[in-house]
Amino acid sequence: MQSKFIFVTGGVLSSLGKGLTAASIGAILESKGLKVMMLKLDPYINVDPGTMNPYQHGEVYVTDDGAEADLDLGHYERFTSAKTSQDCNTTTGRIYQSVIRKERRGEYLGRTVQVIPHITDEIKASVARVADQADVVIAEIGGTVGDIEGQPFYEAIRQFRTDVGRENVLYLHVTLVPFIWTADELKTKPTQHSVKALREIGITPDVLVCRCDRDLPDSIKAKIALFCDVAREDVVAAADASCIYEVPVNLHAQGVDDRICNKLNIWGRRADLSRWQEVVNRYNNAEVEATIGVVGKYVHLVEAYKSLNEALVHGGLAHRCKLDLRYVDSEGLEKPGGTDCLADVDGVLVPGGFGERGIEGKIAAARYARENGVPFLGICLGLQMAVIEYARAKCGLDGAHSTEFDQDTSHPVIDLMDHQRKIVDKGATMRLGAYPCVLKEGSLAGRTYGQAEISERHRHRFEVNNAYRERMEEAGLVFSGTSPDGQLCEMVELPGHPWFLASQFHPEFKSRPLEPHPMFRDFVGASIAHRARRAGGKD
Numbered sequence: 001m002q003s004k005f006i007f008v009t010g011g012v013l014s015s016l017g018k019g020l021t022a023a024s025i026g027a028i029l030e031s032k033g034l035k036v037m038m039l040k041l042d043p044y045i046n047v048d049p050g051t052m053n054p055y056q057h058g059e060v061y062v063t064d065d066g067a068e069a070d071l072d073l074g075h076y077e078r079f080t081s082a083k084t085s086q087d088c089n090t091t092t093g094r095i096y097q098s099v100i101r102k103e104r105r106g107e108y109l110g111r112t113v114q115v116i117p118h119i120t121d122e123i124k125a126s127v128a129r130v131a132d133q134a135d136v137v138i139a140e141i142g143g144t145v146g147d148i149e150g151q152p153f154y155e156a157i158r159q160f161r162t163d164v165g166r167e168n169v170l171y172l173h174v175t176l177v178p179f180i181w182t183a184d185e186l187k188t189k190p191t192q193h194s195v196k197a198l199r200e201i202g203i204t205p206d207v208l209v210c211r212c213d214r215d216l217p218d219s220i221k222a223k224i225a226l227f228c229d230v231a232r233e234d235v236v237a238a239a240d241a242s243c244i245y246e247v248p249v250n251l252h253a254q255g256v257d258d259r260i261c262n263k264l265n266i267w268g269r270r271a272d273l274s275r276w277q278e279v280v281n282r283y284n285n286a287e288v289e290a291t292i293g294v295v296g297k298y299v300h301l302v303e304a305y306k307s308l309n310e311a312l313v314h315g316g317l318a319h320r321c322k323l324d325l326r327y328v329d330s331e332g333l334e335k336p337g338g339t340d341c342l343a344d345v346d347g348v349l350v351p352g353g354f355g356e357r358g359i360e361g362k363i364a365a366a367r368y369a370r371e372n373g374v375p376f377l378g379i380c381l382g383l384q385m386a387v388i389e390y391a392r393a394k395c396g397l398d399g400a401h402s403t404e405f406d407q408d409t410s411h412p413v414i415d416l417m418d419h420q421r422k423i424v425d426k427g428a429t430m431r432l433g434a435y436p437c438v439l440k441e442g443s444l445a446g447r448t449y450g451q452a453e454i455s456e457r458h459r460h461r462f463e464v465n466n467a468y469r470e471r472m473e474e475a476g477l478v479f480s481g482t483s484p485d486g487q488l489c490e491m492v493e494l495p496g497h498p499w500f501l502a503s504q505f506h507p508e509f510k511s512r513p514l515e516p517h518p519m520f521r522d523f524v525g526a527s528i529a530h531r532a533r534r535a536g537g538k539d
């Protein structure tokens with residue numbers, strides 16, 4: 001079958017949920033038995049989204065093959081079974097880098113190298129590259145129509161339709177229909193303007209997904225259809241949903257998949273969204289509650305912990321549990337009595353992170369959880385903090401630290417590996433992407449996963465220092481997950497504690513609403529049990 005292409009663009013303003021819309025369309029099409037592939041074309045100039053500040057861009061998502069990608073790839077993997085990779089996130093920087101390299105190699109035979117056709121060809125090639133892996137490729141263009149940086153991308157997707165045939169390409173535009181309180185009215189003008197901007201560059205949208213805080217009455221849909229030159233049935237409302245996993249259900253209820261399939265001439269079985277409906281039902285009808293303290297640095301911006309947040313929600317879904325996620329600034333835990341704010345949490349999570357600020361607070365959080373029998377989940381930096389805490393408190397290693405934060409520490413329990421030191425000088429320093437890990441039989445880690453070998457994704461420089469492993473093991477810390485050769489410590493745990501588990505990898509990247517990740521599932525389960533114990537203790 002000839003691959004079909006859906007280009008998702010956005011208008012009016014950012015944060016409309018374009019990525020969620022693209023992912024939801026992917027979920028619906030997958031439920032029709034189609035194989036989907038998803039990619040994001042980001043018009044910003046950074047070559048590598050991984051170096052971007054989480055405050056500006058939210059979390060860096062990591063793929064199996066070690067791409068440090070835009071967080072929308074996380075939505076794609078949570079909503080579909082598409083495996084994203086380096087090929088799935090292209091930026092202007094990467095496109096130009098590739099064109100300039102070709103120019104340097106003389107591949108353009110001395111011709112003038114221009115935005116059209118050379119940059120646009122490179123953009124089109126990045127879309128076509130993934131096509132043989134799928135029936136339908138869904139490509140989202142970052143930013144908003146009208147952005148200067150976006151222009152070559154819109155031009156490229158415009159050309160793409162002519163290249164592969166009109167019946168094989170569909171343009172879906174996500175726009176905003178605001179409710180203006182003073183006028184007591186929904187306004188269609190922003191949508192009209194953004195479609196006008198799109199048509200000026202030669203793209204007429206086939207489907208409009210209108211974000212709004214309520215359902216759109218038929219009269220509004222009809223008005224948008226008239227002004228924007230689309231059929232009334234192709235104007236779809238995306239009203240605010242109770243949870244993001246409701247979006248595929250709501251879009252399907254309006255027949256969007258039938259419209260898309262008709263236009264693209266795709267035959268598939270009927271969409272079946274019952275599993276998504278079940279997720280929504282579970283989310284809205286929780287039977288228990290638990291409070292999780294997330295002790296981190298980027299606490300004022302949930303986007304910075306997007307996958308983590310979602311993985312916790314998935315863990316909650318597994319138990320029909322509503323989670324109260326309390327983001328705690330770790331710096332606040334550094335003063336005496338700082339951990340008092342954790343007194344009423346049912347589980348403590350120390351997520352990944354970089355930079356020194358609040359480090360001692362994270363160590364204090366690990367200590368609090370260990371000493372008080374509170375379920376603890378440490379991720380990446382969280383594992384490193386738990387190991388430092390244990391080394392200081394239980395192994396007599398005063399001043400133990402990570403050389404990331406104290407180069408001259410007397411006990412570098414977290415350190416670079418010898419071979420890394422040489423790489424550091426060259427700048428390429430991270431362990432990125434999927435690595436295998438073997439689990440100790442009978443350990444909490446082994447029981448949690450229910451298998452002996454796993455593969456999880458990494459994004460870090462520092463490792464547990466093997467020179468201290470024996471000493472820490474003698475003091476009771478169990479290294480329950482290691483690389484197959486035993487050289488890299490991947491998981492630690494504390495026998496005798498109700499639930500204390502930490503990983504050097506990031507499990508949150510592989511959790512899905514339809515398949516909650518075992519570590520999050522069991523961490524939430526342990527937190528629910530802790531809450532019950534606490535309640536029992538009070539009686």
Ligand code: GLN
Nearest residue numbers: 352353380381460461462
């Ligand atoms: N900063 C730590 C390291 O580089 C941890 C990184 C992380 O948590 N992702 O090893």
